[in-house]
Amino acid sequence: MDILIQNLLNALQWGSFYALIALGYTLVYGVLLLINFAHGDVFMVGAYIAFFVATFFLGFVDLSPWLTLALTVPLTMLLTAGVGVTLERVAYRPLRRKGAHRLYVVITALMCGLMLENSNLALLGASRKKFPELLDKVIYTWGNVSVTNLKLIVIFTAIAVFILLEFIVTRTKIGMAMRGISYDKFAIPLMGIPIDNVIVFTFVLGSGMAGLAGLLFAMSYPILEPYMGALIGWKAFIAAVVGGIGDIRGAFLGGFLLGFIEVGVVALFPSTYRDLFAFSILLMILWIKPTGIFGVAKTTKI
């Protein structure tokens, strides 16, 4: 029983990371039908931004770790959102203006991801960075179950982000516009809605949350390297597809599902089987429901 709960908590933590990244894929896909393959690397950039912001406040300004954390959270989210918006501005928007086929935009996204990785490599070198400690580690134990305060923060953050996004998307006008675009982009300007504003807002949300995930990830696993976003980005993307890409609930469900499957596999089999088993299970889910769990096939009426 204790082992089960312990694994459950680990799964929730990993699922939270996947979910926070997956929602960036899903938001952008929902609005632009673009698979933003640079998103995993935006997560990586987010972790580095967090590193520089935290190091700056700790080392140069000499703030307390708590105050540093309080400043690092919003600044990381803001600056990472800036990175996402910049990508949209310089890479995706010019192609969209020219009416380029989606294939070329996806390729552009892949290239942008590689550029982010390699500019990191070029600017900072291949050496890894050690993320500073911002939180005094507290371990809570019940019987054989132990959980750190950080792990709980990660899980609660993911849940809070989910609630916030659900609220934005279902209750606000800009959220409604985001859902509207996903169904019919053509009619958006006819409603008096500047389409670019909605797109920028979408990138702000997605990249901001990737920045938050980057910060939390760096705090949990404090070694940073330029390729840290690649695999986790792919996994989060697959999680988003399995949950039903374009749907926020799907991103979270898919993320947590992947977390559970991975931790479950490792609990029962040698850890080298983890990714093979995890993706085989996800593949089977797609066999049964190719649109993903929350995905719906679009129908139109003549």
Added chain:
Amino acid sequence: MNTLLEVKDLCVKYGNIEALHGISFNVNEGEIVTLIGANGAGKTTTLLSVSRLPPPEAPKVISGEISWKGESILDVPPHEIISKLHMALVPEGRHIFGNLTVEENLKLATYARKDSAKDINGDYDRVFSLFPRLAERRKQRSESLSGGEQQMLAVGRALMSKCTFIMLDEPSMGLAPLLMYDMFRTLKKLNQEGLTILLIEQNANLALKFAHRGYVLDTGEIVAQGTSAELLANPEVKKAYLGG
């Protein structure tokens, strides 16, 4: 009479094909004007050009002028066509947001409105009294509506965006005759309350009975124009578009 929309010598390209070869027409305040013509004559292209939709949806204006109340709108961004100039387009195929409810569709149309909640609520009441069917279905996902109800929603949405001028692209398409007459009666009523209408129709008979004036478009050129009575009596129009 005040001229609202004036199109002058408009040449438009769709991809590499010139779709309009220098057409001119105007719409005055309070009028119902119709553009009739066969499939592919350039009717939809005309409306899309006037709506200033961004590429790739919209055709490219290569020469000529489109002006609203005397001022060129060629550089007006598409969302300001409705939010600043109050010109609405009900596009062909309706383009409602099927994943949103009826109410959300209407609400989204108020996105750019800056007037009071009281005015906006008044407009909801107006739309629901014009189209009681929409009131009954306000919480339904709009893709579950019938074709006729979707058309009502598309018009209702245009009204919620506070238009004074509405462009309708084939509103009769796919509608049962009874619903079609209902729709045109409602539009007539809106016109009497001050809404200016530019209507595109393949059903020339219906359009000319409804409109004050009309233009006949044929392969990107205007080949006839006049009051509806004149066009209905014109032997060539009769032969080509009115079935005898």
